[in-house]
Amino acid sequence: MEKLRDLVKAPMEEAAREEEFYWVWQKIKRGIQMRERSAGWESLRSWLDISPLFRRRVWIPIAVTMVILIVMVPLLFKKITSYPSPSVVEYIESQTHNVMIYESEKAKVTVIWLFEGPEEAPIS
């Protein structure tokens, strides 16, 4: 019985040693890569997929509010593009000096003058 086994085993092992497994390994490798790619895609989908929340319709008003905010924020900062008044000085305050404002549209100059300031030493 043992002799019979050796008779079968020896040529089988020899044939297996000579066999080219390159294409088999290539197929296995491709299969593993495809599986990895689909697993990565699945994880990306799980990150981005908010469909269960949409099914509940909870996120719809929040998303709409966010989109409106995104559109409105730059407009809020820009607020007005043209002014009805040509005035240059929007606000002025001095607790220590009397202030004069002079605006000349022709010369494109605005003068803000502080009166009765205390004496100051010159810049060296």
Add this chain to the structure above:
Amino acid sequence: MVVRRARGGTHLVRRIDFFFAFVLMILLSSTSAVFAEVQTRVRIIEASNVGSSIDPSLTDVHDQLGTLFNFTSYRLLRDLNLPLVGNRPVEVPVHRGRSMEVTLFGEHRKTVELRIRIKRDGTNILDTQVRLSQGRTVLIGGPKHGEGVIIFAVSARF
């Protein structure tokens, strides 16, 4: 069962975090786009009646102020180009506790809005907000300086 719930909760929190981070990024990018850098020229000038020399680069200031004041001498003390970015004040020291602080707080198609503070020993002696268009100059003067007065000429280029 409990473990599955906890996992689901964590996943939901991660999704919400991702969503709000995305929104925040868009908001930040949109605001920074609105506030581009604005080059602001600040000239610090001493005007007096001592002598009659007028700095050649100050003929425009002399022409503009000539109708209001009789200064015979205009001396340029400093000529600065300040790159202003939205809501970030830039302080220009003038002399011994005196300084000028300029802040860009609004930017429009044809104008910029500046907040200008003149300080003395940390206290505001002038607090003003002006709107400047291309080519317009704001002259802020009056504080005494030696024999004359000091004038700040502010203009923006954008």
